Amino acid sequence: MRSTQQSRLSRRAFLRASAFAGAGLAMPTGWIAGCGSDDSGEIAIPLEVDPNTPWFLQNNYQPVHDEVTETDLVVRGNIPRSLDGLYVRNGSNPQNSDNTHWFLGDGMLHGVRIRDGQALWYRNRYARTPLFNDGLNSMDGGAPIRGNNQSNVSAIYHAGRLLTSGEVGFPYEYDPEDLSTVGVHDFGGNLNTAFTAHPKIDPATGFMHFFGYGFGPPFLTYHVADASGELILSQEVPARGATMMHSFAITETDVIFWELPVLFKGELFASTGWPFGWDDDFGARIGIMPLGGPTSEIRWVEIEPCYVFHELNAFREGDDVVIDVCRFDRMMDGEELGDIDSLLTRWRVNTGGDALSFSDQRLEDQIMDFPFHDRRFTGRANRYGWFTWVRRHPDTLDFAGIAMRDHQAQTLERYDPGPNSHCGEAFFVPEGSDEGDGWLLTFRYNRARNTSDLIILDAMNVARGPVAEIRMPRRVPFGFHGLWVAA
Numbered sequence: 001m002r003s004t005q006q007s008r009l010s011r012r013a014f015l016r017a018s019a020f021a022g023a024g025l026a027m028p029t030g031w032i033a034g035c036g037s038d039d040s041g042e043i044a045i046p047l048e049v050d051p052n053t054p055w056f057l058q059n060n061y062q063p064v065h066d067e068v069t070e071t072d073l074v075v076r077g078n079i080p081r082s083l084d085g086l087y088v089r090n091g092s093n094p095q096n097s098d099n100t101h102w103f104l105g106d107g108m109l110h111g112v113r114i115r116d117g118q119a120l121w122y123r124n125r126y127a128r129t130p131l132f133n134d135g136l137n138s139m140d141g142g143a144p145i146r147g148n149n150q151s152n153v154s155a156i157y158h159a160g161r162l163l164t165s166g167e168v169g170f171p172y173e174y175d176p177e178d179l180s181t182v183g184v185h186d187f188g189g190n191l192n193t194a195f196t197a198h199p200k201i202d203p204a205t206g207f208m209h210f211f212g213y214g215f216g217p218p219f220l221t222y223h224v225a226d227a228s229g230e231l232i233l234s235q236e237v238p239a240r241g242a243t244m245m246h247s248f249a250i251t252e253t254d255v256i257f258w259e260l261p262v263l264f265k266g267e268l269f270a271s272t273g274w275p276f277g278w279d280d281d282f283g284a285r286i287g288i289m290p291l292g293g294p295t296s297e298i299r300w301v302e303i304e305p306c307y308v309f310h311e312l313n314a315f316r317e318g319d320d321v322v323i324d325v326c327r328f329d330r331m332m333d334g335e336e337l338g339d340i341d342s343l344l345t346r347w348r349v350n351t352g353g354d355a356l357s358f359s360d361q362r363l364e365d366q367i368m369d370f371p372f373h374d375r376r377f378t379g380r381a382n383r384y385g386w387f388t389w390v391r392r393h394p395d396t397l398d399f400a401g402i403a404m405r406d407h408q409a410q411t412l413e414r415y416d417p418g419p420n421s422h423c424g425e426a427f428f429v430p431e432g433s434d435e436g437d438g439w440l441l442t443f444r445y446n447r448a449r450n451t452s453d454l455i456i457l458d459a460m461n462v463a464r465g466p467v468a469e470i471r472m473p474r475r476v477p478f479g480f481h482g483l484w485v486a487a
C-alpha cells in the first residue's frame with residue numbers, strides 16, 4: 001500500500017486531470033455533458049409499473065437471457081490508473097422469467113475487467129447450477145441445499161477463489177478470467193451447512209468468518225476458514241428457530257448474530273411464492289459471542305421485533321458493541337419490499353454486566369440500504385459508510401443514487417444520478433491508506449435511454465458525480481451484491 005501522502009497527491013492530480021464533471025471537456029457523441037450526472041437536462045419520466053406483472057419482472061428488474069462478451073468498452077471520463085482488476089456483480093436473473101419472487105431467479109454475474117485506464121471487457125454469465133442446467137425454478141428442484149441453489153446473491157473473494165453465494169446452500173466457484181462456473185465449493189468436503197451471502201474477512205488475520213442457517217436443525221452454524229481457505233471451525237449456535245438470517249457482523253473480538261422474526265414457513269410458498277414470513281410471537285434478539293468461538297458462550301439480549309438484511313459494520317467501544325444496521329420495522333408480513341423503509345440505525349449492546357443491555361438510535365431518515373464500509377476497517381470503528389438511497393414508490397423498489405455518511409461530522413452527502421437513473425450497491429475499492437481513500441464502483445441504469453453504465457465515484461466526494469462512466473454493451477438488470485477482485 002502506498003503512503004497516504006503519495007496517495008493523496010496522486011489522487012488529487014488524478015481528480016484534476018479527470019474532472020469532466022463540470023470542467024466542460026468535450027464529450028463523445030451521444031453523451032450529455034453535465035454536473036456529474038448522466039441525466040442532466042433530462043425530463044423526468046414517470047416510473048410506471050404494470051399491475052399485471054410482478055414488479056420484479058419489469059422495468060430494469062426484467063432479466064436478460066443472452067450471455068454477451070464485448071471488448072474495448074466506451075469510456076467517458078478517466079478510469080483511475082490504479083484500478084487493475086475485475087468488478088463483478090451477482091443478481092437474480094430467472095432464465096424462465098416466471099419466478100415467484102425477486103430473490104428466486106438464477107444467479108447471473110456481470111463483470112467488467114479494468115486495466116491501465118481502460119475497460120477491457122464486459123461479460124455476463126449464468127451460474128451453471130443444476131437448477132439452471134435442468135431449467136428448473138428455485139423450489140422445483142427440492143430443498144435448496146448443498147449445490148441445489150441458485151447462487152444469486154453475492155460474490156466473495158477469499159484464499160484465491162472467486163465465489164458466489166445464494167445463502168441457502170453451498171457457494172459456487174468461478175474463473176475470474178471469463179466468469180465460467182468452476183463448480184460447487186464445499187471446502188474440500190468439510191462444509192456441512194449453507195454458506196451466508198455475507199461472510200466477514202477479518203482484516204487482521206485474513207480469516208473468513210461465516211455462518212449457515214438451516215430450514216431444520218441445526219438452525220444456525222458458525223464457521224471459520226483460515227487465510228488459506230481451509231475450514232478450521234464449524235460449531236452449532238443455539239438458535240430458537242429457522243429464521244432468515246441474511247447477514248451478521250464481527251468486531252476484533254466478537255461475533256454478532258441477530259435472530260429476527262422472519263421464519264421459514266414452507267407452507268407459505270404455495271400461496272405467496274416465498275417460503276418465509278413474519279411471526280408476531282417469535283420475538284427478536286441479538287447474540288454476542290467470542291470471535292472464533294466457542295458458540296456455547298453466546299449471550300443474547302431481547303430487542304423490539306424488526307428486520308435487518310444488512311449491517312454497515314460493527315465495532316467495540318469499551319464494554320459496548322456498536323452495530324450500525326439498515327433497519328426495517330417489519331418484513332415479509334404481506335407487504336412488498338418497496339413499502340417499508342430501511343433506515344440507518346445504531347444498535348448498542350453493553351456487555352459489561354451479568355446480562356447484556358441494549359439501546360438504539362436512528363441515525364438518518366433517508367431510506368437507504370446496501371451499506372458498504374471500507375473493508376480494511378471491518379470490525380473496527382469506521383467513520384464513513386456508503387449506501388444506495390431509495391426513492392419512495394408505491395409499486396416498486398426505486399433505487400436512486402449513492403450516499404456517504406460521515407459519522408464524525410454527522411452528515412449525509414448524496415450523488416443524485418437524475419430522475420431517470422438508478423444505482424445499485426456501491427463497492428468500495430481502496431487506494432490510499434486512510435479510511436475512505438478509494439473509489440466506488442456500481443452499475444447505473446438510465447431508463448430513458450435503456451442503457452447501463454459502470455460508474456466510478458471518488459468515495460470521499462460522491463456528490464461530484466462519476467470520474468468515469470463505462471458504457472455497457474447491454475442493459476444490466478438490477479441485482480444484489482458486487483465485488484472487486486484486484487488483479
Ligand SMILES: [Fe+2]
Pocket residue numbers: 153197198246309310480481
Ligand atoms: Fe445482501
